[in-house]
Amino acid sequence: MIILIGNQKGGPGKSTIALLLANFLTQVKKHQVTLIDMDYQQSIAQMYSRAKILDSPPPYEVVAANLEQFEQIKPILSRNPDMIFLIDLPGKLDDDGLIPLFQNADLVLCPFAYSELSFDSTILFSVVLKKIKPDISLVFIPNRIKATVNYRTKSDVEHQLSQFGNITPAIPDRIDFQRITTVSTPINVQPLVIAVFSQIYADYIKR
Ligand SMILES: Nc1ncnc2c1ncn2[C@@H]1O[C@H](COP(=O)(O)OP(=O)(O)O)[C@@H](O)[C@H]1O
Ligand SMILES: [Mg+2]
DSSP: OEEEEOOSSSOSSHHHHHHHHHHIIIIISOOEEEEEEOSTTOHHHHHHHHHHHHSSSOSSEEEEOOGGGHHHHHHHHHHOTTEEEEEEOOSOSOOTTHHHHHHHOSEEEEEEOSSHHHHHHHHHHHHHHHHHOTTOEEEEEEOSBOTTOOOTTHHHHHHHHTTTSEEOOOOBOOGGGGGOOSSOOOTTTHHHHHHHHHHHIIIIIOO
């Protein structure tokens, strides 16, 4: 199974969601996972090489790659039907290298924030994705939600996004999210995300 984590822009929490899902699938659901880091910052791949020095063996493998290498790795993906491949995408849309990834994905997760700027790039991402693969399962994850902010556009945003896919419960903005690693999710973050990943698991991953 191939799960992409993407949005048009950097910053909505793609790499964070990729790590949270990888940790959830390996630790809670005991699945085999490989995380493919295609973001140019390679933040997850760098974190993984540091962790590998300290912890052995790692709960899942992280592979650094770029969009162009997808055709090369594709045969490996189809040879491992039990493995869940999570691909952290770069925050861009103007690259034809995304087309084969969109075509081969089983599920796309799209983290976003309830701001106008984030909304436009989320809609653009969804339109392009659905144009390339109309029957793709697309799931929106509201992230970094601040309890003190009154999101006036919230219901409007949800109405628009629901035409493209499902929306999970929201993930709050908490400083502890900076402590998520390729080895574990901090214990106080786990209850904040369990509803999100249990829903995604039940609806799209569990066979
Ligand atoms: N729910 C959250 N609460 C607080 N900080 C968050 C949350 N989600 C992500 N972050 C932080 O926001 C920054 C951007 O997140 P990141 O996952 O790197 O975004 P992207 O991969 O989409 O560019 C990181 O510093 C990350 O730790
Ligand atoms: Mg990233």
